[in-house]
Amino acid sequence: MSEQARLDRAVRKVVAEGNCSGCGACTLLDPGLSMRLQDDGFRRPVREGAGPTPAGADARFARVCPGRRTEARTPEGSTRHPLLGPVVSCWRAWAADDELRHRGSSGGTLTALSTWLVETGRVSAVRTARTDREEPRRTVPVTLTTREEALASAGSRYGPVAVLGPGALAPDGAVVGKPCEATAARQLLDLEGAGPEQEPLLLSFFCAGTPSQQATDTLVADLGLPEGTGLDDLWYRGRGWPGSFTAVAADGRRVSTSYEESWGAHLGRATQWRCKICPDGVGESSDISAADFWDTDERGYPVFVENDGCSALIARTRRGHDLLVEAFAAGVLVGQPLEPDAVAGVQPLQTSRRRTLAGRLLGARAAGRTVPRYVGFGLTRFAARDWRETLRTGRASFRRVRTARKAGR
Structure with missing residues (x-):
C-alpha cells in the first residue's frame, strides 16, 4: 500500500x-x-x-x-490546575483600546494582542478566522498583518473553519485557533522537535464546540432572511458584551437575537460529536488562552447582561506570561492578577464537562463507538470522586449513542 x-x-x-x-x-x-x-x-x-x-x-x-x-501537558514553570490545565499566571483583563474592546467577543484581548503583535513586528502575521466577505454566513481562515484586518476579524465565529493549513505555523508568526487547533499544532511542533525560537505563538480561547453550518443558515432564515438572501455582514457576538447574533442583508434589513437565544436554542445544539467528548475546551496547549469572565447569579451561572467586555487570560507557558506582562506594561491591555479558581467558577460548562467526561466516554464505547485517546487530564480521578454522576452520565451517553447508531448517524 x-x-x-x-x-x-x-x-x-x-x-x-x-x-x-x-x-x-x-x-x-x-x-x-x-x-x-x-x-x-x-x-x-x-x-x-x-x-x-x-x-x-x-x-x-x-x-x-x-x-x-x-x-495534556504541564510546561516548565507552570502549575497544573485540575480543571483549567497549565497555569503560569492568570489575569482579569480587557483591551485598553475602547474600539477593540467593544468589537471583541468579551474584552477584546486577543484582538488587541494580535494588533500589537503585528504592528510592533513581534510576529510577521497572525493566522485566525473571520467572516467570508463573499458569503457572510460562512467563516474562513485569514492571515492578519494590520490593525484594520485584526478589527475586521474581531468577535467569535460559531461556524466550521479550519485555521490550520499551509503556512499557518510559520515560526515568526502567531495563530489564534480553537483548542483542538492549538492541540494539533503543539503536537505537530513537538513531533518535529522545534524549539521555542522556531515555533509560532499559539493563542486560543475557551470553546463550547463547533456547530454545523446548517445551524447558522437555519437561524438566519428563521429570523426572517431566507436562503438566497444576500448578506452584507453577519456576526455571532461582540460589538458589545456578550453582543447579539446579527445578520445584515444587502438591502439594509437587519435581524438579530440574543447571544443566550442564538447559542442556547440553536447553535449549541448542533455541535459535532468530537466536541461533545472534548477533554480540552480551555486551550491547554496554547501559550495564552482567553475566556469570558462572566458576572454570575447566586447559582454560579453566567448572567448575559450587556456590559463592557471583560476577559480572563491564562498564560500557560513562560513565553505567554512574559508576553502578557509586556502587553500590560505597554498599555495594550488593562487588568489585574486573578486566581484560577475564580475563572473555573464562572465557566460551569467547561468544568462540568471535564468532571463528567469519563462517564460519557465509557458510555459511548459501551455502545460501540470508538473514541480518541486522552492522556493526562485526570478524567479517572474525577470519575472516582463522583461515581454516581459518572454512572448516570455513562448510561445517558450509552443510550444516545446507541439510538444514533441505530438511526445510521
Missing part, C-alpha cells in the same frame, strides 16, 4: 468514526488534502491532489490528529 493510501485510510477512519474536529492539521501533513464543507455542515479533509505524501505520514497523523489522541 502506498504512503498516500495509508494516510487516506487513517484520515477516513477518523472522519467515519465522528472523531474529526475539522482543525485542518492533516492538510499540513500532505499538500494533497484540503478541508471542504460537507453535506452535514462540517468541514472535513478530502483528497484533491496527488501529494506527494511524505514517508510515514500516517504515523505522524496518529500522533498529531486530535481525533486520534490529545495529550
